Amino acid sequence: MKRDGFNVSLWQGRPAFIPKNTTLPAGKQDVVIVGGGITGITTALQLQKAGKKCTLIEAQEIGFGTTGGTTAHLNTMMDTPYYEIRQKFNSEAADKIARLSESAITLIRSNVKEYGIDCSLSTKPGYLCAKDDKQADLLDKILQSCQEVHLPATCATSVPTPTPYIKAMQIQEQAQFHPLDYILALAQHFEAIGGHIIHDCRMTGFSEEDKLLTIQTSKGDVKADALIYATHIPPGVNMLHFLCAPYRTYAIAVKLKGDNYPDALIYDLDDPYHYFRTQEVDGERYLIAGGEDHKTGHEENTHERFKCLEAYVRKYYDVDHVAYQWSSQYYEPADGLPYIGHLPGNPDNVYVATGFGGNGMIYGTASAVILTALITKGESEYGTLLSPDRVKPMASMGNVMKEGATVTKDMITGWLSIPKLEEAAGLAKGEAKVVKYEGKTVALYKDNNGALHAVNPACPHIKCSVGWNNAEKSWDCPCHGSRFSYTGELLTGPSSSDLEKIDLREE
Numbered sequence: 081m082k083r084d085g086f087n088v089s090l091w092q093g094r095p096a097f098i099p100k101n102t103t104l105p106a107g108k109q110d111v112v113i114v115g116g117g118i119t120g121i122t123t124a125l126q127l128q129k130a131g132k133k134c135t136l137i138e139a140q141e142i143g144f145g146t147t148g149g150t151t152a153h154l155n156t157m158m159d160t161p162y163y164e165i166r167q168k169f170n171s172e173a174a175d176k177i178a179r180l181s182e183s184a185i186t187l188i189r190s191n192v193k194e195y196g197i198d199c200s201l202s203t204k205p206g207y208l209c210a211k212d213d214k215q216a217d218l219l220d221k222i223l224q225s226c227q228e229v230h231l232p233a234t235c236a237t238s239v240p241t242p243t244p245y246i247k248a249m250q251i252q253e254q255a256q257f258h259p260l261d262y263i264l265a266l267a268q269h270f271e272a273i274g275g276h277i278i279h280d281c282r283m284t285g286f287s288e289e290d291k292l293l294t295i296q297t298s299k300g301d302v303k304a305d306a307l308i309y310a311t312h313i314p315p316g317v318n319m320l321h322f323l324c325a326p327y328r329t330y331a332i333a334v335k336l337k338g339d340n341y342p343d344a345l346i347y348d349l350d351d352p353y354h355y356f357r358t359q360e361v362d363g364e365r366y367l368i369a370g371g372e373d374h375k376t377g378h379e380e381n382t383h384e385r386f387k388c389l390e391a392y393v394r395k396y397y398d399v400d401h402v403a404y405q406w407s408s409q410y411y412e413p414a415d416g417l418p419y420i421g422h423l424p425g426n427p428d429n430v431y432v433a434t435g436f437g438g439n440g441m442i443y444g445t446a447s448a449v450i451l452t453a454l455i456t457k458g459e460s461e462y463g464t465l466l467s468p469d470r471v472k473p474m475a476s477m478g479n480v481m482k483e484g485a486t487v488t489k490d491m492i493t494g495w496l497s498i499p500k501l502e503e504a505a506g507l508a509k510g511e512a513k514v515v516k517y518e519g520k521t522v523a524l525y526k527d528n529n530g531a532l533h534a535v536n537p538a539c540p541h542i543k544c545s546v547g548w549n550n551a552e553k554s555w556d557c558p559c560h561g562s563r564f565s566y567t568g569e570l571l572t573g574p575s576s577s578d579l580e581k582i583d584l585r586e587e
């Protein structure tokens with residue numbers, strides 16, 4: 081399977097999904113869902129089961145986005161602690177998020193059972209560990225707030241981990257699974273009950289007349305009564321791009337020399353944090369470790385993050401070899417809760433699900449329930465709490481969106497000389513750089529065969545200048561997380577188009 085990165089994740093060794101259809105359906109659809117990750121597929125299936133006629137369009141293939149690069153813990157202990165939700169919202173909100181996370185795991189369990197999905201779903205205890213007094217104070221607050229929302233959390237007397245800790249908590253009823261085995265099966269069942277999936281179909285825009293939407297795509301137009309952006313972040317320019325900060329995070333799957341694989345989900349409270357779990361794939365056991373997060377486009381040497389993660393794991397575990405390493409992107413919401421519901425600034429029948437942080441398996445699944453309720457009943461019990469309309473646009477938004485980033489406006493016309501660029505950049509094979517050349521700014525990558533690839537570094541979204549991600553061999557935008565291959569092909573929105581390619585000639 082393909083993914084939006086150069087590195088191969090633990091999950092990708094599956095044959096790509098082959099949809100039954102290659103062209104858009106001719107008739108009007110009840111709902112068009114854009115995006116074939118866990119959010120889009122779960123939502124499409126829920127809506128189709130509720131009697132709606134649905135089409136899911138995916139720019140690449142099912143699982144191409146972050147769902148193909150996740151680490152697939154299913155948690156009720158969320159990244160935004162319950163005490164923080166209570167402070168920023170109220171106690172009722174904290175309680176609702178706890179119930180929502182439980183119901184998402186229940187929905188995954190019931191899908192697995194109903195469709196007989198073989199995705200190694202298993203229930204595990206989760207442990208959160210503190211290694212000094214300051215972390216222990218934080219742990220106490222997290223534990224107490226989990227108990228206040230009636231989650232099965234207690235103080236732990238021992239943790240199945242060789243990593244150091246002075247205090248820990250345990251939470252029952254967490255889970256894990258193989259995310260692609262799960263969504264591939266859901267996609268199959270969606271088609272089996274009449275849903276359409278179209279691959280290689282990028283949505284490029286829409287128009288509305290009398291509540292009927294005409295959705296434009298790279299494979300033509302399709303009409304629908306409702307549209308859902310399950311694209312991880314919506315395309316175009318929207319206030320949600322200001323409210324969701326893109327982060328890159330790293331994972332490795334290692335084989336151990338002995339048998340010391342933990343049978344639990346284990347997290348620390350370091351900054352950046354680390355986590356561990358065990359996963360069996362095709363009869364082989366792996367220790368998955370993750371962390372080392374940073375804001376997208378704000379790290380010059382992303383390879384280094386893998387090295388730090390590996391060094392941390394090797395310090396405590398007897399590692400035989402690193403079998404997989406990959407990184408991927410998530411979006412951190414400004415107030416700690418996701419944005420699920422009507423997309424601000426758009427007609428009432430346009431919806432979005434974004435800002436999941438590191439809990440997108442849960443919030444993506446919960447989005448399916450919330451959006452199905454909003455579309456079929458006009459309301460959801462979580463509607464107000466998670467509505468993207470809860471935040472009002474600010475007059476200064478446009479400026480803040482570009483803050484701290486270099487903005488590039490040059491158009492690059494004509495062709496550029498390879499020998500002169502070679503001289504200006506001085507790149508070794510496998511290296512990339514943004515260079516100034518004859519008054520123009522050029523993003524250059526020299527591949528392992530010595531060929532130069534040049535693109536205009538101005539991200540088409542709002543013209544921030546992209547930076548090189550050497551681990552995933554992509555140009556990443558530090559403003560809103562759009563990502564492009566070294567040839568400029570769009571990998572991840574919110575940009576809707578490729579980086580401008582520059583014609584290079586030997587003189």
Ligand SMILES: Cc1cc2nc3c(=O)[nH]c(=O)nc-3n(C[C@H](O)[C@H](O)[C@H](O)COP(=O)(O)OP(=O)(O)OC[C@H]3O[C@@H](n4cnc5c(N)ncnc54)[C@H](O)[C@@H]3O)c2cc1C
Nearest residue numbers: 115117118119139145146147150151152153283439440441
């Ligand atoms: C390394 C890492 C580890 C994580 N671990 C966990 C975890 O343990 N537990 C957890 O709950 N969450 C975790 N998360 C978060 C979780 O993986 C994501 O939030 C989740 O996968 C997002 O799913 P999605 O379906 O919303 O988006 P995606 O999986 O990104 O899918 C969006 C799809 O939309 C398509 N698309 C985009 N634009 C268009 C367009 N214009 N037209 C057509 N298609 C389009 C893309 O090609 C893509 O396939 C992790 C994230 C990372 C980065």
